[in-house]
Amino acid sequence: MEEFEQARRARLRLRVGAVVVLVLVALGCAVLATALTARPEPTEISRAEPGENGVEASFGAPPVFVHVTGAVVRPGLFELADGSRVIDAIAAAGGFTATANRDELNLARLLTDGEQFAVPVEGEQSADAAASDSRVNLNTADAAALDTLPRVGPAMAARILAWRDANGRFASIDDLRSVSGIGDKTFEGLRELITV
Template sequence: MRAAVSGTVVLVLIGFGAAVVASIVTPGGERVTVGQSAAAGSPSGHGDRDETGDRGEGPGDDGGGEGAAGDGAGLAGAPAARAVFVHITGAVESPGVVELSEGARVIDVVARAGGAADDADLAAVNLAREIVDGEQIHIPRVGEHPPDAPAAGPGSSASGGGAGGTAAGGVVNINTAASAELETLPGVGPALAGRIIAWREQNGPFRSIDELLAVSGIGEKTLSGFRDRVGI
């Protein structure tokens, strides 16, 4: 009987000692194998650290995806340029109606029409002028005179509306005339002709003959000297 009691006491003491050792070693975080319980606890600690590492990488991946999506949205919002149509005639390889983007110049129209012909008089045309939707541009040939057309009265359109800008009868279209044609008007020299062209390129076509008064160097007296010789 005493032997049984002694054995029981020994077992209890051993179990108590194991519990004390486990309670001392486990909080310290040392990798010490203490029975089966300590060995089983070690993988659990590694698993916690791995899981934390995985969670740390997740937000970074998500952030990269959001950045790529933002770039795509910016590209999709770019506005498309408005199309304009111009009728080009005269000394070009392929005269006719051409389509360009808003803001194109006369030189772009010539290029779209296949380029200028060998005998084109490009010096008579303002190649840098910004085009207007629906206009007609005529590229004259060397030595060519303006085509015959009825004389246009003040405030009316000159026939053809082309880059030549001068109709039969001496009426000059102030919206399309080149510098040389503007200089045929009384009181208009190269400098004033240049200011007229610069004004219409910056502000668009003249809407009336009186709008010429907005050009520096043109007053009532100068305008009255050639009013009956210009049109729009």
Template sequence: MVLIVIGLAFIIYFAFFSKQDAGEYALIQAETMDETQFTSDTLVTEIEKIFVDIKGAVKHPGVYEVTSESRVIDIVRIAEGFTEKADENYVNLAQRVHDEMVIYVPEKGESSDYIQEKSDKVSLNYADVKRLMTLPGVGQVKAEAIVDYRNVNGPFGTLEELLNVNGIGEKTFEQLKDYITLY
């Protein structure tokens, strides 16, 4: 008899608390889903078709239509890979591509001046503090201010938006504009 009473108490206890837990879980799940609402339209607009130009030591250089989610390695694969003469050390295969981007793959032994000329501009949207400090008139403080601005406000939409960064005025901007890019 005692075992039956203990058994019934056990069943009632777990039946009551397991339903309560399930109800709380469903409520939490519903609140989470309401906070983050994605539509198929949102996802479609984020992934768009873009055109990327790949030149130099690849088997099939040219302009290719890809998605905005692509990376340089994807474009190299579409171009059917590097030639035997390609110097892959100068290519960032992990870099995301953007519309109208030009990827140049140099040949081994190609003049470093020519390669440097291809990559002289510093990206406001991707450069780290160290790379930003290579710009004329930009030291540690200004470089950190640029990165902080980008982290708070998102990517720069125009080069002129750099004027919104603390410590960057017209004079500094004029000094920098030929050395910077958004990409």
């Protein structure tokens, strides 16, 4: 009888111990799940979620950081999805102020990582409009735009796009020299016609 009572107590302790372990494991999982999903947002950087303000998601593509200044409601640094345009950055900055000169910016222009632009006030010309030229941006141009450059035909345009796909954005126009078929003479002919 005493052995039976000891065995019963041992089973009861085992059951209580198992319940305690299960409760602790469940609590640990809940804490871990909360820690992994709760990321604090930085206060200096505003984020535009994909689909918000017309920003489309680019899965796998790194975000772009853009500094918006001038006549916007909340000037600052914004993290946007790759492929975002000037209008998306302005929307992330809270939109134009009442004094903004809206006609001086190309709202459809694709943004590049690390750029800064200022929204001018009425009577002021934007740096974007002042710098507006016909240079081809190596980071945003498609094959047709690249094909407009001298000595760049469809095959060379395809090699430039393949290099960009394999290596990421061009950090400077000098990176173009890394593309197969771009020698010094070709590069010098393109130097004034391209930008990043």
